[in-house]
């Protein structure tokens with residue numbers, strides 16, 4: 143599978159602060175790539191660098207198989223649709239007038255514009271002022287603007303921000319169907335659940351660094367399942383200073399490898415705490431993310 147986005151040592155510093163740190167992104171063709179991270183972890187800055195809206199302090203970007211540089215930039219950007227700030231568009235114009243501006247700017251055909259509008263299902267609202275649109279309609283108009291050029295790559299920064307569950311569901315369905323048609327979609331969010339339900343590949347940022355990249359299954363492979371210790375006397379185990387929380391049948395511990403598990407069992411048995419069983423259970427996706435991002439409040 144070809145990668146549509148690759149970066150090498152991609153870094154952004156603001157003064158003494160490194161906000162994007164040595165990223166090696168690999169975004170495969172035709173997937174929804176979920177770019178996740180807590181607020182302030184560097185998602186927007188990364189996407190802006192991919193779109194030449196911010197200049198990298200260091201590193202290289204390759205898009206659609208071509209290195210991004212002064213010569214290739216104009217042609218590459220023509221093939222990329224994006225939504226990176228709050229919904230674009232002039233509020234005092236209608237949806238249609240906004241689309242005409244995009245059409246003229248990019249030299250698009252009527253067919254391209256009407257297809258994009260139909261894809262986001264805004265046909266019936268094109269003669270309303272954008273000011274009167276709901277947030278979801280504004281986001282859909284923004285996506286129509288990004289789609290009209292029939293991009294091979296879509297880069298969307300938090301496109302579901304502020305939408306209600308029905309609006310989120312609608313955007314999610316739209317992005318998945320675009321990917322099925324071969325468009326590569328990179329979409330950022332700080333909402334784990336939302337990304338998990340649409341992305342087939344995940345990139346997770348924590349404090350500017352890529353802490354994980356791969357499929358959901360690979361993510362679970364990397365995590366250490368929690369340990370459940372069945373004991374009728376969890377209080378005595380906790381009194382020993384064992385780093386556990388109480389669970390239904392005893393105790394639950396996170397992040398314990400095999401050696402630590404053996405040491406724990408020895409310690410409990412040595413202290414005469416009855417151990418009826420020791421099992422592993424998979425962490426929830428939330429817990430895996432929390433561990434990776436340093437529990438910075440990813441939802």
Ligand SMILES: Nc1ncnc2c1ncn2[C@@H]1O[C@H](COP(=O)(O)OP(=O)(O)OP(=O)(O)O)[C@@H](O)[C@H]1O
Pocket residue numbers: 156161179180181182183184185186187188332
């Ligand atoms: N122009 C700038 N000058 C200085 N610092 C900046 C600038 N732009 C972003 N930052 C800082 O870089 C860090 C990363 O910001 P960024 O917006 O990329 O994060 P994010 O993951 O997209 O977060 P959010 O979900 O809140 O948008 C933040 O600490 C932010 O304050």
